[in-house]
Amino acid sequence: MQKRAYFGLYIVIAVLAVLPLVVPNSFYLDLAIRMAINAVIVLGLNLLIGFAGQISLGHAGFLGIGAYASAVLPTHFGWHPLLAMGAGAAVTGLLAAVLARPIFKLKGQYLAMATLGLGIIINIAIRNEAAWTGGPDGMPVPTMGLMGFELASDKHWYWVVALMLSVSVWASINLIDSPFGRALRALHGSEVASQVVGVDVVRYKVAIFVMSAVFASLMGSVTAHYVGFVTPNLADFFHSIELVTMVVIGGMASVYGSLIGAVLLTALPQALATFEGWETVAFGVILMVCMIFMPKGLVPTLAAKFGKGD
Amino acid sequence: MLAQFLQFLFSGATVGATYALAALGFTLIYNASNVINFAQGEFIMLGGMLAVFFTQSGLPLPAALVLAILIPAIVGIVVEKLAIEPVKGAETVTLIIITIGASLVIRGLTAVFLGKGTHSLPAFSGDTPIEILGATLMPQSLWVLGVTAVVVVVLWYFFNRTLTGKAMLATSYNSLAAELVGINTSKVLFMSFAMSAALGAVGGILVTPITLTSYDVGIMLGLKGFVAAVVGGLGNGLGAVIGGLLVGILESFGAGYLSSAYKDAIPFVLILFILFFMPRGLFGARVTDRV
Numbered sequence: 186m187q188k189r190a191y192f193g194l195y196i197v198i199a200v201l202a203v204l205p206l207v208v209p210n211s212f213y214l215d216l217a218i219r220m221a222i223n224a225v226i227v228l229g230l231n232l233l234i235g236f237a238g239q240i241s242l243g244h245a246g247f248l249g250i251g252a253y254a255s256a257v258l259p260t261h262f263g264w265h266p267l268l269a270m271g272a273g274a275a276v277t278g279l280l281a282a283v284l285a286r287p288i289f290k291l292k293g294q295y296l297a298m299a300t301l302g303l304g305i306i307i308n309i310a311i312r313n314e315a316a317w318t319g320g321p322d323g324m325p326v327p328t329m330g331l332m333g334f335e336l337a338s339d340k341h342w343y344w345v346v347a348l349m350l351s352v353s354v355w356a357s358i359n360l361i362d363s364p365f366g367r368a369l370r371a372l373h374g375s376e377v378a379s380q381v382v383g384v385d386v387v388r389y390k391v392a393i394f395v396m397s398a399v400f401a402s403l404m405g406s407v408t409a410h411y412v413g414f415v416t417p418n419l420a421d422f423f424h425s426i427e428l429v430t431m432v433v434i435g436g437m438a439s440v441y442g443s444l445i446g447a448v449l450l451t452a453l454p455q456a457l458a459t460f461e462g463w464e465t466v467a468f469g470v471i472l473m474v475c476m477i478f479m480p481k482g483l484v485p486t487l488a489a490k491f492g493k494g495d
Numbered sequence: 496m497l498a499q500f501l502q503f504l505f506s507g508a509t510v511g512a513t514y515a516l517a518a519l520g521f522t523l524i525y526n527a528s529n530v531i532n533f534a535q536g537e538f539i540m541l542g543g544m545l546a547v548f549f550t551q552s553g554l555p556l557p558a559a560l561v562l563a564i565l566i567p568a569i570v571g572i573v574v575e576k577l578a579i580e581p582v583k584g585a586e587t588v589t590l591i592i593i594t595i596g597a598s599l600v601i602r603g604l605t606a607v608f609l610g611k612g613t614h615s616l617p618a619f620s621g622d623t624p625i626e627i628l629g630a631t632l633m634p635q636s637l638w639v640l641g642v643t644a645v646v647v648v649v650l651w652y653f654f655n656r657t658l659t660g661k662a663m664l665a666t667s668y669n670s671l672a673a674e675l676v677g678i679n680t681s682k683v684l685f686m687s688f689a690m691s692a693a694l695g696a697v698g699g700i701l702v703t704p705i706t707l708t709s710y711d712v713g714i715m716l717g718l719k720g721f722v723a724a725v726v727g728g729l730g731n732g733l734g735a736v737i738g739g740l741l742v743g744i745l746e747s748f749g750a751g752y753l754s755s756a757y758k759d760a761i762p763f764v765l766i767l768f769i770l771f772f773m774p775r776g777l778f779g780a781r782v783t784d785r786v
Contacts, residue, residue, distance in 0.1 A: 234588060288770075291770055294531050295770055297531065297587070298721065298722070298766060302722070302762075302763035302764075305718070305760070306760050306763050306764060310760070313757060426592075429588065433592055434592075462607055463603065463607060465600075465602060465603030466600050467603075468596075469596040469600035469601075469602075469603060470600055472592055472595065473597060473600070476582065476585075476592050477582055477593065480585045480586070480589045
């Protein structure tokens with residue numbers, strides 16, 4: 186298991202290393218950066234949804250907190266971008282930790298409702314506090330720099346997010362195989378059974394929720410600095426759904442499924458742009474067809490077909 | 496003071512009645528299949544948009560309204576047959592994504608065929624406001640409240656006094672047991688989608704003269720209907736109606752007395768509070784999980 190898991194990591198690193206040499210132009214480099222950013226968020230979300238079996242329909246809200254921390258704090262208060270990014274992650278972590286205890290008393294549909302509500306409240310707050318956030322129009326974000334070195338070009342950003350993605354994949358593989366990961370999978374299987382063998386169910390759920398929220402917040406900050414502009418759409422309900430869809434289409438409880446899901450769903454809107462006016466219909470049809478024929482997601486379905494465990 | 500209070504109450508109850516119809520739709524489908532139908536809001540939108548389209552193309556109002564209820568019901572059946580029935584028993588997240596896919600298809604097709612403009616319907620019985628203790632009530636609000644009340648009574652009769660209704664109730668309690676006593680549960684599933692789509696469409700048609708409609712109004716209406724269903728305790732019909740009215744009225748008071756900018760956030764703050772203290776809503780059944 187360990188060896189095979191690391192084999193996948195080497196492939197990911199090799200692909201990330203070769204990619205900038207083969208992409209034909211900056212359009213595809215930009216697409217690759219956005220895929221990698223989404224992949225990191227989806228890895229975190231998959232730990233929550235796929236491994237621990239807890240649904241969240243509000244993760245774009247956490248992403249929004251990170252993105253707007255990176256936009257508002259340096260612009261209005263002159264904070265250093267790295268400090269702002271840390272502050273965003275800290276606030277997100279704190280918010281997630283405070284809300285997680287009451288939220289995780291809930292199950293299934295009620296949990297979906299509570300996380301959905303949380304995300305929508307964050308989005309509405311961003312939209313309404315126009316004096317700070319620019320309201321529905323969004324606001325520009327200052328560039329990220331460290332000790333005189335500015336992260337400005339797409340090439341720089343590519344290597345930063347490639348490094349983040351590699352570290353996240355490595356961390357996820359190890360986490361899943363740790364006692365923590367086994368506890369998560371146990372509580373997904375049966376909460377009562379895992380309680381009986383001594384797993385502190387609530388503590389683990391809270392921990393994984395906070396972790397995935399902080400992941401989303403950090404990547405929200407990265408997105409903000411990379412794009413140079415933030416809008417409330419980053420934090421809206423539809424974006425939360427997109428992230429969950431990446432988890433499910435790629436494959437729940439599959440590290441490499443998360444990567445595939447993020448890559449496919451980031452590319453899909455680009456591919457559909459040619460269907461003038463029909464993009465929404467096409468996107469909806471693809472979601473439904475994927476889920477009807479592969480309810481477990483791409484990677485687990487294919488793995489089962491070719492007789493390999495993940 | 497009193498006039499203002501009444502004014503907020505009237506407008507809140509009117510919107511709340513629409514939420515109640517949407518929440519009833521959620522409840523019907525949830526009871527038959529444990530699916531949360533995220534396409535519910537699109538049926539509300541479809542009802543309003545089709546009513547506008549048919550009246551503008553010259554059909555008399557009653558014919559237009561019948562078509563605007565029938566077509567969403569058919570769309571509901573198609574969604575159930577093509578997308579829900581093949582994946583019976585799938586995980587909650589999978590089902591949520593399927594219904595969201597369906598909602599995107601419905602919204603996308605509406606934008607393509609009926610356009611992205613904002614439309615209105617003429618009020619059913621004129622625009623002369625009725626004065627009550629200094630507050631004004633639009634005749635259309637009476638239509639909304641009246642029709643909702645009739646729908647609730649009809650549904651009550653259907654579920655308590657007819658064999659088909661009782662079969663649907665039995666399925667919601669225990670679908671395996673219902674199958675064993677000879678109830679056709681896939682017909683129940685099919686009917687619940689048709690009925691909840693029709694209910695949503697009725698709500699959408701009734702409020703269009705007041706709130707206007709466009710291809711993208713379904714998302715928020717659907718989500719608030721979901722809030723209303725959860726406030727009342729998922730699966731509880733009466734709870735859904737009370738939840739709908741409560742959400743509508745609190746939203747209206749919040750917008751009036753606190754902040755109109757945060758109007759849309761009020762239902763979601765409300766639901767978080769309710770769920771924190773009553774994890775199964777106000778009237779949700781206490782269930783024990785079997786291990």
